Amino acid sequence: MSNILEISGVNLSFGGLKALDDVNLTVKAGTVHAIIGPNGAGKSTLLNNIIGKLSPDTGSIMFNGQSMLGVQPHQINQLGISRVFQTPEIYTDLTLLENMMIPLLAHRDGAFKLNLWSRGDQQADILEKAHHFLDDVNLWEKRDAIAGSLSRGDKRRLELAMCLSQEPKLLLLDEPTAGMARADTNNTIDLLKTIAGRGLTMAIIEHDMHVVFSLAERISVLAQGHVIVEGLPEEIKGDPRVKEAYLGGAEV
Amino acid sequence: MAKSTVTPRSDLTLFLGFTLVVLAMPIWLQPFGAAYPDLMQKFAIFGLFAIGFNILFGQTGYLSFGHAAFIGVGSYATVWVFKLMTMNVIPAIIFGTLVAGIFSLVIGFICLRRTGIYFSILTLALAQMSYNLAYSVLTPITQGETGLQLSTKDMRLLDGAVADGAGIPPTNFFGIEMGAWDGLFGFYFCAFFLIVGFYISIRITRSSFGSMLRGIKTNQTRMMYTGLNTRPYKLAAFVISGMYAGLAGCLMAAVDPLAGAERMQWTASGEVVLMTILGGIGTLVGPVIGAAVIKYAENIFSAIDKSVLVDLFSFLPDTLGTFIASVVSLFVGKGWHLTLGLLFMLVVIFLPGGIMEGVDRIKRRFFVKSRADSAE
Numbered sequence: 001m002s003n004i005l006e007i008s009g010v011n012l013s014f015g016g017l018k019a020l021d022d023v024n025l026t027v028k029a030g031t032v033h034a035i036i037g038p039n040g041a042g043k044s045t046l047l048n049n050i051i052g053k054l055s056p057d058t059g060s061i062m063f064n065g066q067s068m069l070g071v072q073p074h075q076i077n078q079l080g081i082s083r084v085f086q087t088p089e090i091y092t093d094l095t096l097l098e099n100m101m102i103p104l105l106a107h108r109d110g111a112f113k114l115n116l117w118s119r120g121d122q123q124a125d126i127l128e129k130a131h132h133f134l135d136d137v138n139l140w141e142k143r144d145a146i147a148g149s150l151s152r153g154d155k156r157r158l159e160l161a162m163c164l165s166q167e168p169k170l171l172l173l174d175e176p177t178a179g180m181a182r183a184d185t186n187n188t189i190d191l192l193k194t195i196a197g198r199g200l201t202m203a204i205i206e207h208d209m210h211v212v213f214s215l216a217e218r219i220s221v222l223a224q225g226h227v228i229v230e231g232l233p234e235e236i237k238g239d240p241r242v243k244e245a246y247l248g249g250a251e252v
Numbered sequence: 253m254a255k256s257t258v259t260p261r262s263d264l265t266l267f268l269g270f271t272l273v274v275l276a277m278p279i280w281l282q283p284f285g286a287a288y289p290d291l292m293q294k295f296a297i298f299g300l301f302a303i304g305f306n307i308l309f310g311q312t313g314y315l316s317f318g319h320a321a322f323i324g325v326g327s328y329a330t331v332w333v334f335k336l337m338t339m340n341v342i343p344a345i346i347f348g349t350l351v352a353g354i355f356s357l358v359i360g361f362i363c364l365r366r367t368g369i370y371f372s373i374l375t376l377a378l379a380q381m382s383y384n385l386a387y388s389v390l391t392p393i394t395q396g397e398t399g400l401q402l403s404t405k406d407m408r409l410l411d412g413a414v415a416d417g418a419g420i421p422p423t424n425f426f427g428i429e430m431g432a433w434d435g436l437f438g439f440y441f442c443a444f445f446l447i448v449g450f451y452i453s454i455r456i457t458r459s460s461f462g463s464m465l466r467g468i469k470t471n472q473t474r475m476m477y478t479g480l481n482t483r484p485y486k487l488a489a490f491v492i493s494g495m496y497a498g499l500a501g502c503l504m505a506a507v508d509p510l511a512g513a514e515r516m517q518w519t520a521s522g523e524v525v526l527m528t529i530l531g532g533i534g535t536l537v538g539p540v541i542g543a544a545v546i547k548y549a550e551n552i553f554s555a556i557d558k559s560v561l562v563d564l565f566s567f568l569p570d571t572l573g574t575f576i577a578s579v580v581s582l583f584v585g586k587g588w589h590l591t592l593g594l595l596f597m598l599v600v601i602f603l604p605g606g607i608m609e610g611v612d613r614i615k616r617r618f619f620v621k622s623r624a625d626s627a628e
Contacts, residue, residue, distance in 0.1 A: 051477055077479035089474040091467055102467045103478045105460050111481040114488055115460040119260065123460075166479065 004029040004170055004201050010049060010059030012225075019045045020056065021225040027170070027218075032192075032202045034216035036209075036236075038246055042225040043205045044086065047172050050203075051083050052076045063170070074111050080169030084176055088155040092148030096139055096158060097121060099147050100130035100165060107166040133165040137191065153184045157191075164195065171195075173204040177211050189214045213237070221245060263454050270450055270537065274443050278436060284548070289435030291551055295544045296442035297503045300449045302527045302539030304496020307453060309525070310534035311462060312489045313469030315372045317521050318359070318379025322494045324386060324516030326352040326501025328393065331400045331511045338410040339421050341430070341441070341506040345499065352498020353491055360490030364483060367472075379521055386513035399512030423509050430507050438507040445503060446540070449496060454536060456492070465489055497524075526592070530599055532608030541607050546592065553588035557581070 005027040012020040019042050027033045035043050048054040050061060052073035061068040068076055091099050101120040108126070109115070121127055134140040137157035142150070147158060156176060163171060176192070177185040185208065192215055196202060206212050212219065213233050220230040223245035229236060236242055273280075277295070281287035301323065308314050329351040333344035363374040386394040394400055402420045411421065422429045430438040456462050464485050467475050475482050505511050514520075523546065531542025561577040561584070568576065583591045603609045 053477075072481075073476045074479050074481050077477055083477055089471055089477070091470040091474065093470045094463075094466055098463055098466070101460070101463050102475070102480070105463070106479045109460075111479055112484045113460075114484075116456050117459055119458045120460040120463050122260070162478070 002029050003027065004064060005050070005203070006060075006062040007046070007050075008060055008062075010046075010056040010061065012045065012049065012054065012056045019225050020049070023059070023222075023225070023227055025220050025227055025230070027201060027203050029201050030199050031217045032196050032204065032215050034204050034206060034212045034219045035222055036206065036212055036219060037222035041222040041245075043222055044174060045225075046222070047083065047174055047203075047205065050076075050172060051081060077106075077166070077168075078111055081172065082163035082166050082168035082170075083172040084156070084159050084163055084174060086174040086178060088152075088159040090147045090155055090159050090162065092146070094147060095144050096134065096147055096150075097130055097143040099158060099162060100134060100143075101126055103162045103166050104129050129165055133161045136164065137161045153180050153188075156180070156188070160191070164200075169201065171200055171202045173202060173206075175205055175207060177206070177208055185211065258458070260458075263458065266536065267451055267454060270540075271447050274447055275440075277443070278439070286548055286551065289439045291547065292439045293442050293503075293507050294547045296439065296446040297500050297507075298524070298527065298543035298547055299540035300442075300446045300503070301497055301500035301524055302531065302543040303446075303449050303453045304493040304500070305524045306493075306528050306534065306539040307456060307465070307496070308489050308493035309528055310539070311457065311465040311469065312486060314364075314367070314486065314490070315525065316363075316375040316490075316493075317372050317518065317525070318363075318375035318377075318382075319493065319497045319524055320518070320520035321359070321379040321382040321516050322352045322356055322497035323501035323504070323520065324382065324511070324513065325355045326498035327505040327511035327515055328386075328400055329498075330502040330505035331402070331509060332393075334402055334408075334423065334505075334509055335406040336409060338408060339423050340410075341423050341425055341502075345502040345506060348502035348505070349495050349499045352501065353495040356491050356494020356498070357487070360487050360494065364486050364490060376518060376521070379516065380518055383513055383516040383518075386516060394511070394513060396513070399510050401510045423506055442503050442507065445499060449499070450536070450540070457536060461485070461488070526596055528606075530596060530606055532606030535606070535608040538606050538608040545607070549592060549595070550588060553584045553591050554586070556584040558585070 003026045005025075007023055007025040010020050010023040011018070023042075023046060025035070025046075035046065037043055045054065049056050050068065052068065052071055055069060063076075063079060063081060066079070071079075091102065098120070104126045105113075105120060130143075131140060134143060137160060139154060139158060139161065142154070147155065150158060160176065173192075177188050180188065189211055192202070196215065204212075204215065216233055218231070219233055219236045220227050221236060221239075221242050222228070228241050228245060229239050231239075274296070277292050278287050281292065286292070301319075305316070305319055308316055326348040329348035330344040333347050337343060359375070359378050363371055363378065366374060387396055404420055408421075422431060424430065425437075425441060428437055430441065433440075464475075464480065467480070468482050468485060472482055501511075501515065504515070524543075527542035527546050528539045529542070530545060531540065532538025558577060558581040561581050562574060565573040565577050567573075581587070583594075599606060605612070
């Protein structure tokens with residue numbers, strides 16, 4: 001299997017603080033790759049580097065063999081990387097349907113298209129896809145509601161649908177189940193499993209080990225800005241270094 | 253926000269209703285004493301200005317404090333076409349709107365590098381610069397303080413020479429003078445542009461482009477990580493609203509062929525902000541209603557002077573009557589802006605969504621039952 005994402009030797013400092021310290025990480029196409037680690041380990045910072053929100057001091061980030069350094073965030077998305085944020089980034093004042101239309105139009109028409117005349121919801125292909133992807137997350141019934149009025153879990157599902165509707169090559173998920181009730185979490189796991197079954201590559205940051213071990217095919221452990229271990233889930237489970245990173249060396 | 257009920261059909265109803273109301277203005281404005289051409293032209297022109305402004309402010313969420321500059325540019329360009337080419341208003345209006353469009357492209361390109369309050373300040377600064385330039389350095393083009401006026405010596409290449417002793421020919425639409433039909437032609441001419449402008453704004457609001465603008469207003473971060481380059485969208489919205497303002501300026505010059513720098517002053521820019529907020533930010537009809545209310549209030553309150561008030565309060569004991577009259581007189585005549593300020597405060601505090609929110613609340617109160625039925 002080919003590597004869809006190759007991060008090598010990435011360093012990033014904020015002032016005196018070393019947020020990322022020589023990070024090396026590769027994500028294979030078609031797999032679910034989890035990135036775990038204690039708070040402040042640099043997981044979100046790493047994602048921010050991938051989507052172009054931050055750029056590393058040194059090192060390289062290659063996506064499908066192309067360097068992502070200096071590429072504008074919207075171009076990175078157009079190349080096929082979508083991200084689900086820790087706090088859902090949705091259009092809170094708009095209806096669910098309009099929330100879906102924007103990414104669908106961006107996917108079909110590119111970064112800019114001046115279409116002053118035709119209605120988004122009157123374009124059959126857009127509407128059909130909006131239906132399909134909202135159905136996936138069980139939100140089609142609520143399509144006319146204002147997104148800001150949704151529950152927290154529904155907001156997350158909406159954002160996921162928005163990202164999936166762009167048919168990304170790589171989906172980044174930042175704690176997709178944080179703050180969710182158990183039942184909701186299990187629903188989300190099932191949903192993500194279904195999506196993974198369709199062959200979508202995912203990189204997922206998660207604290208909930210139940211989620212991680214249900215989904216991940218490969219795990220990288222990040223501590224103090226450095227990848228300390230990488231391997232299969234069963235290898236990670238028993239690794240003493242991981243326990244030390246999480247528990248600060250205390251005996252369990 | 254019942255956006256869900258919006259269909260092409262309901263938009264058509266809205267448009268036809270709007271057209272009817274505008275065309276029938278000379279009739280239904282009679283009882284308000286506002287059915288004279290001069291004021292109705294103002295309703296149409298400022299309504300158009302506010303519609304365009306709303307595309308930038310209401311839809312995209314960028315508050316410009318410099319849109320009067322585009323009015324000024326449109327007016328100057330129009331008068332120059334009158335002077336050099338022809339008194340027919342159509343070429344002048346086309347040229348004026350285009351010049352305003354190019355001008356707003358430049359201003360927008362600079363100002364849209366920033367968001368929020370910094371954007372507003374940049375637009376304000378550039379508009380004030382334009383105003384001051386029109387007053388000083390650009391005097392050869394703008395005639396500075398006197399304002400740009402027509403004269404019998406103008407070239408008017410297409411119209412041919414004016415006979416000796418004849419006055420300045422009137423502005424006309426292929427021979428029909430703006431002042432024809434007791435001035436009503438001028439009004440219907442402006443009303444035509446208001447109606448077309450309204451239709452275009454409906455289409456833009458409902459289009460995919462409109463969705464993008466609302467996306468920018470609500471969450472620019474998401475837009476960026478959704479693969480959208482927001483800058484050209486914002487610039488397009490800016491230019492469109494600038495062209496609306498330019499067209500409004502052209503119409504001002506078409507019905508009254510002169511152009512002065514005071515049209516570009518920041519108070520004029522502030523006025524359109526008030527109109528939009530008063531009527532209802534982001535709504536389709538709100539800005540037009542806001543424009544009409546402000547222009548109507550200006551007309552009524554600025555016409556009242558102290559002697560009228562003394563008469564009004566003459567039923568009271570003499571000293572009390574004069575006292576009240578002198579207090580109230582601060583709010584009328586030249587001080588009518590005080591009344592406008594009060595009105596504005598009341599609306600912002602009690603009806604943040606403007607007059608349209610009031611209309612919505614009334615609707616809801618009366619149709620609450622039918623709505624509950626249809627909601628299942």
